[in-house]
Amino acid sequence: MSLPVSSDPGAGAARPSVARRLEEAAGQLAVLVGYEARKLAHDPTELLLRAVQPALWLVVFGSVFSVLHAIPTGSVSYLQFLTPGILAQSVLFIAIFYGIASIRERELGIITKFLVSPAPRTVLVAGRGLSASLRGLSQATVVILLAVGLSVPLSLSLPALLGVVVAIVLGSALFSTLSMIIASLVRTQEKFLGIGQLVTMPLFFASNAIYPLSIMPSWLRPVALANPLTYLVDALRILLLPHASSLFPLGVDLGVLVGVTVLLTFVCAALYPRMAQ
Amino acid sequence: MRSSEAPPGAVVEARGLTREFGSFTAVDQVGFEVTGDQVFGLLGPNGAGKTTTIKMLTTLLRPSRGRARVAGFDLEEAPAEVRRHIGYVPQLISADAQVTGYENLWVSAGLYSIPRARRRERVTEALALLGLGGVADQLVKNYSGGMIRRLEIAQALVHRPSVLFLDEPTVGLDPVAREAVWEQIDRLKRTYGTAIVLTTHYMEEADRLCDRIGILHRGQLVAVGAPAELKAQLGKENATLQEVFVHYAGEEVELGGSYRDAGRTRRVAARLE
Numbered sequence: 055m056s057l058p059v060s061s062d063p064g065a066g067a068a069r070p071s072v073a074r075r076l077e078e079a080a081g082q083l084a085v086l087v088g089y090e091a092r093k094l095a096h097d098p099t100e101l102l103l104r105a106v107q108p109a110l111w112l113v114v115f116g117s118v119f120s121v122l123h124a125i126p127t128g129s130v131s132y133l134q135f136l137t138p139g140i141l142a143q144s145v146l147f148i149a150i151f152y153g154i155a156s157i158r159e160r161e162l163g164i165i166t167k168f169l170v171s172p173a174p175r176t177v178l179v180a181g182r183g184l185s186a187s188l189r190g191l192s193q194a195t196v197v198i199l200l201a202v203g204l205s206v207p208l209s210l211s212l213p214a215l216l217g218v219v220v221a222i223v224l225g226s227a228l229f230s231t232l233s234m235i236i237a238s239l240v241r242t243q244e245k246f247l248g249i250g251q252l253v254t255m256p257l258f259f260a261s262n263a264i265y266p267l268s269i270m271p272s273w274l275r276p277v278a279l280a281n282p283l284t285y286l287v288d289a290l291r292i293l294l295l296p297h298a299s300s301l302f303p304l305g306v307d308l309g310v311l312v313g314v315t316v317l318l319t320f321v322c323a324a325l326y327p328r329m330a331q
Numbered sequence: 332m333r334s335s336e337a338p339p340g341a342v343v344e345a346r347g348l349t350r351e352f353g354s355f356t357a358v359d360q361v362g363f364e365v366t367g368d369q370v371f372g373l374l375g376p377n378g379a380g381k382t383t384t385i386k387m388l389t390t391l392l393r394p395s396r397g398r399a400r401v402a403g404f405d406l407e408e409a410p411a412e413v414r415r416h417i418g419y420v421p422q423l424i425s426a427d428a429q430v431t432g433y434e435n436l437w438v439s440a441g442l443y444s445i446p447r448a449r450r451r452e453r454v455t456e457a458l459a460l461l462g463l464g465g466v467a468d469q470l471v472k473n474y475s476g477g478m479i480r481r482l483e484i485a486q487a488l489v490h491r492p493s494v495l496f497l498d499e500p501t502v503g504l505d506p507v508a509r510e511a512v513w514e515q516i517d518r519l520k521r522t523y524g525t526a527i528v529l530t531t532h533y534m535e536e537a538d539r540l541c542d543r544i545g546i547l548h549r550g551q552l553v554a555v556g557a558p559a560e561l562k563a564q565l566g567k568e569n570a571t572l573q574e575v576f577v578h579y580a581g582e583e584v585e586l587g588g589s590y591r592d593a594g595r596t597r598r599v600a601a602r603l604e
């Protein structure tokens with residue numbers, strides 16, 4: 055066995071080429087997502103428990119407001135209108151988990167293991183964001199199955215479902231990265247939970263998740279249009295309800311989600327080293 | 332005290348490393364070298380600046396002033412290359428309790444870009460080296476404190492670094508587990524020639540493990556040398572390292588540190604028990 059034989063320091067150490075670095079980054083991303091999958095496999099009950107909340111929203115809130123006919127949803131029923139909103143909500147609420155997890159990992163010291171590795175900070179953050187989509191997708195599956203069980207008519211063609219996967223992956227990455235940014239700024243769990251509520255609730259209510267923009271007071275509409283959750287909901291509605299009216303074309307929705315996710319990833323990567331100090 | 336030329340084969344060369352937190356200077360003009368076949372120990376009480384020094388050398392914290400080359404690369408110019416060539420076991424716990432020992436090393440192997448085909452072999456090898464082959468597939472939350480420490484050392488070795496940094500490797504361990512970790516560190520040095528930089532506030536540990544030690548007192552390196560050399564310099568027969576420390580630092584190792592520093596050390600200890 056020839057384990058830690060010193061690699062000769064510095065000798066012939068040309069910087070790796072761009073192609074090599076991209077290949078390494080892809081490998082590192084795959085490892086980080088695989089790692090999250092192993093963690094979830096060790097504790098699958100947690101995944102199911104987290105699907106209870108969106109399920110309740112759909113069943114209780116959805117049923118009550120369907121009966122009331124209080125919210126104008128055009129050509130689709132309220133439950134149809136609500137299902138994509140609840141999908142987006144479940145993605146948003148997962149994000150809180152990632153903020154708390156990174157504070158916990160910072161307190162324990164686990165995060166230094168990642169920060170001391172040669173993986174670029176952007177890759178570490180993007181890996182975390184992509185990992186979040188594993189939770190996002192598992193919750194989305196529960197919500198969609200539940201909607202089918204409630205006989206909510208949805209377009210579930212293969213292209214539509216693939217589009218839903220893309221939107222959920224983007225949304226999970228976006229909001230979990232936002233959550234990690236807040237976590238690296240506040241650093242304690244108590245403060246994070248306080249600020250988490252302060253951010254999540256407005257994001258949820260100042261969006262088109264549970265009512266259309268058209269019934270919002272005019273001062274709230276620009277806020278909703280600046281809210282990434284609105285674009286996630288809009289994308290999911292286009293995909294699952296082809297006959298409902300949408301705010302933007304699908305390309306615009308997905309483009310906004312990609313742009314914001316990339317931006318937040320760079321911001322988070324700049325702040326991430328604080329987690330080891 | 333020492334020449335400014337680094338000895339040939341130095342894997343760590345620190346020059347005037349300084350770190351300030353606000354107006355407080357935690358590490359003040361620290362300079363030393365470590366060659367490839369040595370165990371170098373930074374000895375000092377809680378709050379002396381040991382962790383801050385190690386964090387600078389492992390690129391986790393930027394120095395306010397000063398430079399260092401680690402494993403042949405400049406900290407400032409090539410931090411990613413430094414990271415590629417070092418292993419680090421932090422004072423806090425770096426193993427993830429929610430997954431198995433094998434999975435902990437597997438993610439490290441991947442982050443260090445060890446090719447997929449060789450990952451399993453490398454991980455298995457490192458676990459075996461630290462005597463953890465039999466518990467590889469158990470969740471780390473069921474490991475004892477000593478096993479966790481050994482797992483973290485295995486994790487820090489999986490990419491075969493040229494320098495291994497260990498921050499208070501045996502704090503919180505019972506005497507048996509401590510002895511086991513000491514034996515592993517000795518073996519690493521003898522068998523594989525990995526340079527090791529460790530910090531400790533235990534005299535016994537410094538005496539037993541280190542070829543050279545640096546005495547760190549309130550952020551300043553007040554003496555550097557082989558333990559025997561330092562003892563001989565006192566000009567007193569059978570001087571102990573404890574006496575060396577008191578001579579240079581002017582107080583006993585147990586007296587240093589604030590409540591917060593002691594608290595941090597104790598929290599690690601509690602988690603390892």
Ligand SMILES: Nc1ncnc2c1ncn2[C@@H]1O[C@H](COP(=O)(O)OP(=O)(O)O)[C@@H](O)[C@H]1O
Binds near residue numbers: 376380381384
């Ligand atoms: N992030 C920080 N902010 C402010 N002060 C710090 C920080 N980290 C360490 N210190 C202070 O710097 C000094 C040295 O700390 P540290 O390097 O952890 O000592 P040691 O590892 O020797 O116990 C201590 O007084 C500690 O309180």
Ligand SMILES: [Mg+2]
Binds near residue numbers: 378381382383498499
């Ligand atoms: Mg320390």
